[in-house]
Amino acid sequence: MNIKKSGISLLAMAIMVSLAGCSLEGDDGATGPAGANGAAGTPGATGPTGAAGQNAQTGVNTQPIGRFTTGTYGQAAAEITQYHSASKRIFLINGAANRIEILNAATLTSTALSDALTANNLTSTPLAIPATAVVKNAAAVDETLTLGFANSIAISGNWLAIAVENKVKSAAGAVLIYDLTAATPVFNKAIKVGSLPDMLTFSPDGQTLIIANEGEPESNYSVDPEGSIGLVKRTNNQWPDQAVLLGFGAFESQKAVLLKKGLKIAAPEGTTLAQDIEPEYITVTADGKKAYVSLQDNNALAVVDIATAKIDKIVGLGFKDYSLPENALDTGDRDGINLQTVPGLFGVYQPDTITNYQWKGATFIVSANEGDSRDWSAYSEEARVSAMPRSAELVAKQAGVYSSNGLARLKVTKALGKNANGEYDALYAFGSRSFSIWDQNGAQVYDSAADFEKISAALQGEAGFNSNHLANGGDNRSDDKGPEPEAVAVGQVGDKTYAFVGTERLSAVFVYDVTNPYQVKFVDYFHNRNFDVTFAIDDEKSPPTLSGSYLQAGDLGPESLVFVPAAQSATGKALLLMASEVSGSLTVFEVSPKY
Template identity: 40%
Template sequence: MNKNRMNWSRNVLAVGVASAVLSGCAALTPSSSDDALSLSFVGRYSTGVFGESAAEITAYDAATQRAFVVNAQAGNLTVLDLSNPANPTLIDTLTVSQVAPNAVVNSVAAQDGWVAVAVESSPKTAAGYMALFDAATLTLQGYVRVGAQPDMVTFTPDGQYVLTANEGEPSDDYQVDPEGSISIVDISNPQNMTVRTAGFVAFNARRDELRAAGVRIFGPRATVAQDLEPEYITVSTDSRTAWVALQENNALAKVDIARGVVTDVLPLGFKDHGQAGNGLDVSDDDNGINIQVWPGVMGTYHPDAITSYQHNGRQYVVTANEGDARAWGEDNDAYWGPEEASDSAYGGNLSQGFVEEIRVKHLVHNSGFARRLGDDMPPHLMSLANGALLNPEVFGYCGATAGDAGGCREDDQLGRLNVTWTQGYRTDERGFPVLFNADGEQDPFGDRLMYDQLFAYGTRSVAIWSADGELVWDSGDMIEQYLASDECRLGEARNQPCAEFFNSNHDEGDAFESRSDNKGPEPEAVAVAELNDRMYAFLGLERMGGVMVFDITNPQAPAIVDYLNTRNLWAEDPEANLATVGDLGIEDIKVIPVNQSPTGETLLLTGHEVSGTVSVYRVNLTQ
C-alpha cells in the first residue's frame, strides 16, 4: 500500500457493528385510542414555480394570521395571509439585502409576533446572520452574526432565545471548510441582541473515541469541528436543552442552552436490514414491490428534521430518517479527472472534492474501479484499492462467492442500491484496509477491499430516541409496507391506490418504484402535537409525498393512524400539469394549534419544494 493510501485510510470511517433496533412493524391502526384522527385538504397557495425550491420552510404567526415561507429560488421570504386557510393569498415579500450583500434566506420561525430568519452569506462559507422581523409591520428589528451557513432557526418555548444550526459545509471545490456550530441569540431585548456560539472544538481531541462509538467523522482534511454539520434543532419543553441533528455524521448534539455549550455528541448507530421487520425494497428495476430483508445491508439514520415531546415526565426526540450522502465537488471536473489520462494514479485531484456515494454494482465489479475512471468513480476510493469484493459468508444468499459478487450485482438484487464506500470494508486494528486478491484470498499484496457490510442512506423510517440518544422505537419497514398495502390511497380524494405508484419520485410522472434504490419514500419533515390527551407525529415523505400520522402516545408502541397525499396526478408529467398536479416534494410541516388557528381547528401548514406550493390541512378528531 502506498503512503497516500495509508494516510487516507486513517480518515475513513469503518464501522461494522449495528445497534440494536426496536422495530414496530405490526400495528397499522391504533389499539389504545378512543379518538379517530384523519387529515383533510383545506387550501393551497402556489408560486407557479416548478422544481426550484420556491416554497420550503414555513412559519405561522397567530397574532397576524400570517404564514412566512422560505423561497429558496429567490432567496427571500413569501408572506401569506392565512386568515382564510382555504385561500392563502400573497401579502408581501421580505428580502434580507439590508443584512448582507447577496445574502439569502435559509430558514424561518415565528413566535409571539417575531419572525426569526436564518440568513446565509455569500459565499456560504462566511459567517451568516440571524435577523429578527416584526410580524405585523414586516420591519427589520435587528440582526446578529452567527456561524457559517445557518441552515435552520427556531425559538425556545419560553421565547427568550433564538437558536440557529450553522451547518458549515465546505465550499464546492472543497478548499474552504468552516466549523459547524449552534448559535444562541438572546432576544429579550430585540434592539440589543446578544449571541453565543456553541461549537465543537472541544471534541477535536476525541476524534478516535467518537468514530469508535459510531459518529461518522470522515472528511479527509477536516477536524472534528469542521466535520460535524448541524442540520436541525429541537428544544425541550423547559427551554433548557437543545438536540441538534448532525445529519451526515449520523448523530445528535446535545446543547446546554443557558451555558451555551455542546455537552455531548450522541451516535445514532445503524439499522440492520437483515432483521425481520426491517426489510426494504432495494431495486428500481425488479418489476414489482419486493420488500424483504437483506442480510449484510445496514441503514444509516441520517435524520433531517427532528422534534421532541414529553411522556410521563420524560423527554423524547423524534427523527425523520431521510439519509444524506456527502458530495463535495460532484460537479467539479478537477475532482473526477479525465477518462483516459490523469494527473494522479487515482484519476482526479483528491483535494478538489469528496464523494462517498456509489452503486453496489459499480463498487464490486470484477474489473475493479478503473473501468469508471473519470465517470463516477470517487478518486478517494481509488486511493484505497483497485477494486472491491463482497464477503461470501455474508452475501452468499444473493450469489456472492470468493472473488466474485455474482448475482448480488444484478439490478433486481442489490446492484442498483446506493451505498457509501467509506464503511463496511474490513480493516485491521489500526483502521487500515485488509487487502485481498482477485480470487478473494487475504493477501498483503492484494488490491481488493472486502466488504462485510453495505451501508445505505437513511432508514426509510421514523424513530424515537431518549434524551441521551438511546433508541426507543423505530418504525422498521412500516412505511413501505403501508404504501404497498391495499389500505393506502393517494390524492386529495383518496381515490388512487398507493401501490400503483409505490416509491415514486416527486418530479416525474409514471415513476413507479423509481426511488427504491435510493432512500425509498424518504422521510423528510416531522412535527408533533398533543390532541385530546394523545400525542401524534406528522411525518412528511419527501419523494412519495404526503403526510403520514403516527400515534406516539406510547413511545414504545406507535401506530399509523392516517396518511394524506395531496398529489392528484401520478401518471402525467407534473411540470406540464403544475396547476392541477397538487403538492410535490414536501419539505416542512408546522402544526397550528386550536388556540392559534384562524378557524379554531388544528391545522397543518406544509411547504413543498418541487411544486412550489404551500398547503393547509385540517386535523379532524372525532370521539
C-alpha cells in the same frame, strides 16, 4: 421433716420432682376445621370519582381547507413555513424569489377545498430578503455582509427571525430580526452568525435563538468551514450585536470512541472532526434547558446546555439492520415492488427534521430519518453496490438476494464498512426509510421499521410505490433513499398526541399515535398528489424544464410541516401546514379527532 404438716402427699411430691426439668407445654394438636364465615359487614362509603380514562380508539380526520401556489416549479419556491398565532398569518420561504410570502389564514373556514390539487385561495404579501446586511463584527465595528438565500424562519410572540446564508456559502451568514407587532414587519437588527445558517428556532420563552450553522464546504473543498451552533440571547427586550458560536473542536479527542458508537465521518484526508460536523436541525425541550441538534451527515445528535452555552455531548445513533424481517426494503429501481431482507446491509439513520414532546415528565425526540451524502466535485462518498469491492464473506452472505436490477443498484457510502484489505465486510445505505423516537439519553425506543414502504406499496401499488417527486412512476427511488422521510411535526388532537411524518419523494404524510412512545400506533396516511397524471420536472436545468400535466399533479416534495394547535387556529380546530418545494405550494389541512 413433718410431712403431714406440709399438706402435700408423697405421690404429689414425686410427680413434681419428675417434672422439674421438663417443659410445661405439650406439642400442638392438629388444626381444627375452619369455622363458618361471619355475616357480611356494612358497605363502606363510595370513594371519589376517578379520572376519566383515555379513549382506546385513535385516529384523525384531515381535510385541505387552504392552499397557496407560487406558480414556480422545481425551484424551491415553498420551503420552510411558520405560523404567527396573534395575527393568524402563515410565513413561507420562497427560495426561488428569495423572499418571505406572508399569507392571511384568518379567513379560513372548515369548508374543504373543492379541488385541492389546483386550488389557490390564499394570497400573499411578500417580504423581500435584503441584498446586504450591516452587522457588528467581533470588534464591535460595522461590517456589511452580502447576503444569499434565506434558509429558515422562526417565530416567537411578535418576533420573526430569518436565517440567511452569505452569498459566498462558506462565509459567515446573518440572522435578520423583525418585529411583527404591526401589519407590516419592521426590521429590528441583523446579527452575524456562523457559516451557512441552515435552521434556527426560539427557546419556549422566546428569550434565546438557537442557530444551526451547517458549515458546508465549497464544492472543490477549497474552504471547509467548521460547523457550529449559535446562541443569541435577548436581554431587556434587546437583541445583542453578537452571537455566541459553539464549535466542536473539543470533541476531536473523542473521535475514535464516537465512531464506534455510530458517528459517521466522510471527508477528504486531513479534515478535522469540527470541519466534518454539520448541524442540520434543532429542537428545544419544553423547559428551555436543553437543545438537541441533528448532525444529519454525521448520524448523531448533539446536546446543548443553553444556560451554560456548552455542547454537553455528541450521541451516535447507530445503524438499522436490514437483515431483520421487520426492516425489509426495496433496494433496486428496476425490479418493481420487491421488499426483502438483506444480510450485511445497514441503514444510517441521519435524521433531518427533529422535534420533541413530553411523556410522564420525560423528553422524547422524534426524528425523520431522511439520510444524506457528501457528493461534491472534489469528494464523493456515494457508490452503487455493484461498484463496491465486497469481501468474499459478504458476497456469500448476500448471494441469495443480489441481482443486477436489485441490490446492485443501491447507493451506499464508501465511508463505512471497509476492512484492512480495502474490501467491504458490510454495506451502509443513506437514511433508514423510517421515523424514530429516542429518549433523552439518545437510546432508540421506537422505529417505524418498513412501514412506509409496506403501506405505500399496498395503497399506491406499482404506479406510486417509491415514486419520485419530479415525475410519476413507481420504484424510481428504491435504489436511493426510498420514500425519503424529510419532515415531522408533533401535536395534540383531542386527548392524543400524534406525529405527522412527511415523505419528500412520495409526497405523502404518515400519521402515528405517539401518546405513549412505547406503544406507538400507525393511524393514517394521506397526500394531496395526483398519481394518475403524466408529467416531468427536470430541475437539473436552469430554469427547470416542465412537461405534461404538472399543473394537475398537486403537492410535490413536502419540505416542512408545522402543527398549529386548535386554540391558535381560525377554525377552532388544529391545522397542519405543509410546504412543498417542487410544486412551490403550501397546503393547510384541518385536523380533527376521528373518535
